[in-house]
Amino acid sequence: MTQNEWVLLLMIASSLVPGLMIFSLSEERVRLRTTLNVGGAVLKTGLVIWMLLGVYRQQTFELRLQLLPGLELALQADALSLLFVALSTALWLVTTIYAIGYLEGSPNRSRFFGFFSLCVTATVGVAMAGNLITFVLFYELLTLATYPLVVHRxxxxxxxxxxxxxxxxxxxxxxxxxxxxxxxxxxGTLEFIPRGFVASLGDEHHSALIMIFVLLIAGLGVKAALVPLHGWLPQAMVAPAPVSALLHAVAVVKAGAFGIVRVVYDVFGVEFAAELGVMQPLAWLASFTIIYGSLRALLQDDLKRRLAFSTVSQVSYIALGVAIAGPIATIGGVVHLVHQGLMKITLFFCAGNLAETLGIHKVSEMNGAGRRMPWTMAAFTIGAFGMIGLPPVAGFVSKWYLGLGALEAHQDWVLFVLVGSTLLNAAYFLPILHVAWFREAPESWPEERDYGRKETAWALLLPPLVTAAMALAAGLLAFAPFSPLEWAKVISPREFYQP
Amino acid sequence: MNAAVLYALVGVGLYSLGLYALIVHAHLVRKILAINVMGSGVFLVLVALARRGGEAGTDAVPQAMVITGIVVAVSATALALILVVKLAAETGYATLSGNRQE
Amino acid sequence: MPAGSAVTGVSWGALLVLLPLTGAMVCFLWTRAARILGLSTVIAVCLAVAGLGWQLLQEGVYHHAAGGWGAPLGIELYADGLSLLMLIATAAVALAVSIYSTGYFKRARAIRFWPLWLILLAALNALFLSADIFNLYVTLELVGLAAAALTALGGGAAALRGAMRYLLASLLGSLSYLLGVALLYHSFGSVDIAMLAARMESSPTVWAALGLMSAGLIMKTALYPLHFWLPPAHSSAPAPVSAVLSGLVVKASFYLLLRLWLELFGSVSEGIDNMLGLLGSVAVLWGSVQALRQTRLKLLVAYSTVAQLGYLFLAFPLAASAMTAWNAAAYLVISHALAKAAMFLAAGNLMHFAGHDRIADLDRMVQRLPLTVFAFALAGVSIMGLPPSGGFIGKWLLLEAALTQGRWDLVAVVILGGLLAAGYVFKVLGSAFTQAAVPQRARRVPASMEWPALLLACAAIVLGLVTLPVFSLVTIGDAFGVDEVVP
Structure with a gap:
């Protein structure tokens, strides 16, 4: 095996092996478990940086295993997979730290962290899948690994x-x-290639291809929470906060959205898909989801449910960017994969902090929370501004490129969707910020825990601050090398025929 | 119609009769008897069809098969009977449904 | 027995039958050492299977005339890739079940268990090694008798009734089969499969034989609607016995049906293949729905067997894509053997621990028996057909064959069956997470009972990643009658 094949294998192993080892640990071995967790996460981060540099220098990363005659499992790293891998690895690291703080002293932690690691293994596999069968394998594994986390309590x-x-x-x-x-x-093949591999089929297969497209998008749309397949997401909010963060920002929803990107670009090819006439309906569906999710979010008093419907809405920006089918909109959609992750995970961490520290679960209980927990609410504010799309937070960059892309592709109606969604986002986030910062705090909080002079435990506070800073940086330094935006600009041209 | 075909048809008849009895009777001993009748029918078919061509005498292979078959049938019957005895001792009924003693 | 210095000189096939048979006698006579003797015999059988495999890889198809008397008069043993595959699956399940049984059966019952189990093993091995239809009858009968006796081992009314029903169904099936054998012998003057295949031609007698033999074997394989005997028998037997019954015994009659079909009847049976496919489809859907409705764990697993057996029959109407369809059937047979055995062993552990098998009252089993629940979950992955697992490969191949031939009805059955399977597997796993209202007696489960289940389940998963060796194994002797060689 070559060095680069080892890197791919290690990428999988760096969370799989700690995960399996953690299962066998007894509940009291806190230190060893933490070491394994954080060690794996740090190792994975190092590997990602290695691969980023490698792909930047045009190296190829590929690993193959024969599954059936004529069908191989393939892992690879191209620019698109690295975008997702880098996101999930970085967020896994912070979520792990957060989860260690969040679950301190609660039962069944070995089981929790074991499945947590498996979950990230599956996500990395989804990101690095080199063909559709490998993708399906890890996609199903992700389902299985997240189930125990959802029912953890x-x-x-x-x-x-x-x-x-x-x-x-x-x-x-x-x-x-x-x-x-x-x-x-x-x-007879399932390999992902830029601009797809199905265009060469004759016209007589076009109706079958449309059906296949619908099947694939429906299958992926469940995880990506496209309306009407989103029903599971708000319900899954009963899970502990780190799990919500994982579902919404790092793994599950993202795997669905990433799958849509892969299928459209590297299976069908975006131009061929537009020719089949399947892009326009996808754009409508995504737009509808964006508006519908925002409207539902407006009506929720439960903070986590409001964030959940916000996810339904925001993730569809990715599908929208894809469905507009132009190079600039592609940049907007792909970069939102990262931006949404950074912002949404910040919001969930903060919601978790409020619940853990003050017992706040509802928006109506948040009066004056900003004075009691200024750092947490500052991070929350950055995340919320990003979601609304205020510059200079990352969300603005995504929306800007989506809008430009829509104009370039002569789909002006998308602008209305973007404006409408921005207004709705403002309508459900600004009241939260208003009550938290400007209302008087109540006499007593629903269920307060004392952390001495700090507002909450450092393991709970640090992660949202880090992710908020990342969200801010991704917006401010959007044109710096290796920023998500620059990376997305590398991806986009590969997927279109150059004139 | 020669004798061999006649015997074979009788064998098939016994087989069908046994099958009918196996289905309609609830009492387990009757069911076991039915299985044995079916078995005898099959053996009869085997032996009857062994007379091929006439002059060359009988074919020994089916006879060997029948002997093996009888051994199997005896062991099966023994096992079935002991199960019935145990079942009757346990439940007081010698039927599968356990609510009707014929 | 011809002794040779090389591995290939030994007649491994004959050993595979003689070893467990002798072991059974010795266990029966020397009851004090039954456990250790039984386990050593099974280990020896595993080694013999390895030897036979080596021999097959070196020299191709295996023939052995027992006692120097070959066909048509004597008994001839025969093994090709397909037989070897079944023997390997049998050995794997047998080893796990035997280790499990050392912990499961206490003294008095252990004495009865080991001789019967070894006789069953000998009969199974003999069945997979036989090449004439009369010998197959004898082995089939032996399998049925030993299995029925094992079912009754638990004692109690439910077990006795289950065993009785099973025995009657089994005898009925064998007699139908034997009548078919008589008709075939009359028509062609031989019982050797190869000779029959050479002389085969369509005639009313052959049709009658085909009907009788298939019906008998379908009865023994518990294809819907002849499955009625399976759930009571498999759910009332002791756990290791259920594992063997569901994992191996029903597969033996399916194997025989497959053999007959491939070599004798395939050419003369238009229309019946669709009939089998239809029954298989109904079995998949009906069995899964029944499994979903059960409130008892072992009944749920038993109905799942009815459903999974249905999948095997979906290969018949797809036989036009021979390679894909038959490979799918072979794959489903062995992966189901491993996964279902693991599932029954895991269910046995849960029952042993909690003292009951009411699914709703499985109190937080995930914490209390993590290895067992993990084994159940892994086996469930293969049963549901999720990747990576043997079950997934089987289902993928079935889907591929069905889509290539435009059989959308079968596609729908495979997909729906998978969804229903997920429903009943997670019904169990979901309950294992929650706290039950009823406190349980919580009896310790020894490691010798937890690990075999887990290892079998892992084997079912790993099977999904080693398809090429399996496929190349099956091509030895070309059982599927396809000339194309797997690349």
Whole structure:
């Protein structure tokens, strides 16, 4: 095996092996467990930097294993996979630290962190999949690894949420599998290549290809929470806060959105997909999801549920950017994959802090929270501004490119969607900020815990500050080398035929 | 119609009769008897069809098969009977449903 | 027995039958050492399978005339890639079940268990090694008798009733088969499969034989609607016995059906393949729905077997894509053997621990028996057909064959079956996370019972990653009658 093949293998192993080892640890071995967790995360981060530099220098990373005659499992690292890998690895590191603080003293931590690591393994596999079958494999693994996290608390509500989650994702997985096998019987290959591999099929297959597209997008849309397949996401909010962060920002939702990007660009090819006439409906569906999610968010009093519907809305920006089918909109969609992750994870960390420290679960309980926990609420504010799309936070960059891309592709109606969504985002985030900063604090909080002079434990406070800073940096330094935006600009041209 | 075909048809008849009895009777001993009747029918078919061509005498292979088959049938019957005895001792009924003693 | 210095000189096939048979006698006579003797015999059988595999890889198809008397008069042993595959699966399950049984059966019952189990093993091995249809009848009968006796081992009314029903169904199936054998012998004057294949031609007698033999074997394989005997028998037997019954015994009759189909009837049976496919489809859907409705763990797993057996029959109407469809069937057979055995062993552990098998009252089993629940979950992955697992490969191949031939009905069955399977597997796993209202007696489960289940389940998963060796194994002797060689 060459050095680069080892790197890919280590990428998988650096979370898989600690995960399996953690399962066998007893509950009291806190220090060893933390070492394994953080060690794996740091090792993975190092590997990602190595790969980033390698891909920047045009090296190829590829690892193959024969699965069936004529069908291989393939891991690879191209610019697009690295974008997602870098995001999930960095966020895994901070989420791990957060989870260690959040779950301190609670039962079954070995099980939790074991599945947590498996979950990231699956996400990295999804990101580095070199063909559709490998993608499907890790995508299903992700479903299985997240289920125990959703039902972690073992309450009746958690069990029901887990059941809903499974119903949606297993059914979605079945559609994805069906689409994949069907595609394979038509083309005999499933390898991801820039600009796709199905365009060469004759006209007589076009109706079949449209069906396959629908199956694949439906299968992926479940995890990406496209309306009407989003029902599981708000319910899954019963899980502990680090799990919500993982579901919304790092792994599950992102895997779905990333899958849509892959299928459109590297299976069908965006121009061929537009020719088939499937891009326009996808754009409408994404737009509808954006507006619908925002409207529902407006009506929620429960903070985590409001954030959940906000995710439904925001993730569809990625699908929208893809569906506009122009090079600039592509940049906007792809870069939002990273930006949304950074901002949304900040918000969930903050919501978790409020719940852990003050017992706040509802927006209506947040009066004066900013005075009691200024650092947490500062991070929350940055995240919320990003979601609304105020410069200079990262969210602005995404929306700017989406808007420009829509104009370039002569899809002016998208601007209305963007403006409408921005207004709605403001309508559900600004009141929170208003009450938190400008209202008087109540006499007593619902369930306060004392952390001495600090506002909360450092393991809970540090992660949101770091991710908020990253979200800010991604906006401020958007044109610096290796920024998400610059990276997205590398990806986009590969997917279009150069005139 | 020669004798061999006649015997074979009788064998098939016994087989069908046994099958019918196996299905309609609830009492387990009757069911076991039915299985044995079916078995005898099959053996009859085997032996009857062994008379091929006439002059060359009988074919020894089916006879060997029947002997093996009888051994199997005896062991099967023994096992079935002991199960019935145990079941009757346990439940007081020699039927599968356990609510009707014929 | 011809002794040779090289590995290939030994007649491993004959050993595979003789070893467990002798072991059974010795266990029966020397009861005090039954456990250790039984386990050593099974280990020896595993080694013999390895030897046979080596021999097959070196020299191709294996023939052995027992006692120097070859066909048509004597008994001839025969093994090709497909037989070897079944023997390997049998050995793997047998080893796990035997280790499990050392912990499961206490003295009095252990004495009865080991001889019967070794006889069953000998009969299974003999079945996979037989090449004439009458010998196959004898081995089939032996398998049925030993299995019925093992089912009754638990004692109690439910077990006795289950065993009785099983025995009657099994005898009925064998007699139908034997009548078919008589008709075939009458038509062609031989019982050797190869000779019959050479002389095969369509006639009313052959059709009658085909119907009788297939019906008998379908009965023994518990294809819907002839499955009625399976759930009571498999759910009331002791856990290791259920594992063997669901994992291996029903596969033996399916293997036989597959053999007959591939070599004798495939050419003369238009229309029946669709009939089998239809019954298989109904079995998949009906069995899964029944499994979903059960409140008892072992019944759930037993109905899951009914459903999974249905998948095997979906290969028949797809036989036009021979390589894909038959490989799918072979893959499903062995992965189900491993996964379902693991599942029954895990269910046995849960029952042993909690003293009951009510699914809703599995109190926080994930914390209390993590290895067992993990084994159940991994086996469930293969049963659901999620990647990477043997079950996934089987399902992928089935889907591929069905889509290539435009059989959307079968595609729908495979997909729906998978979803329903997910439903019943997670019904169990979901309950294992929550706290139950009823306190449980919590009896310790020894490691010798937890690890075999887990290792079997892992084997079912790993099977999904080693397809090429398996496929190349099956091509030895070309059982599927396809000339194309796997690249």
């Amino acid at each position: 073992g309450t009746e509500a958690a069990r029901r949420a887990g059941q809903t989650y499974l119903t949606y994702t297993i059914a979605g997985g079945a559609l994805l599998l069906l689409g994949t096998v069907w595609l394979y019987t038509l083309t």
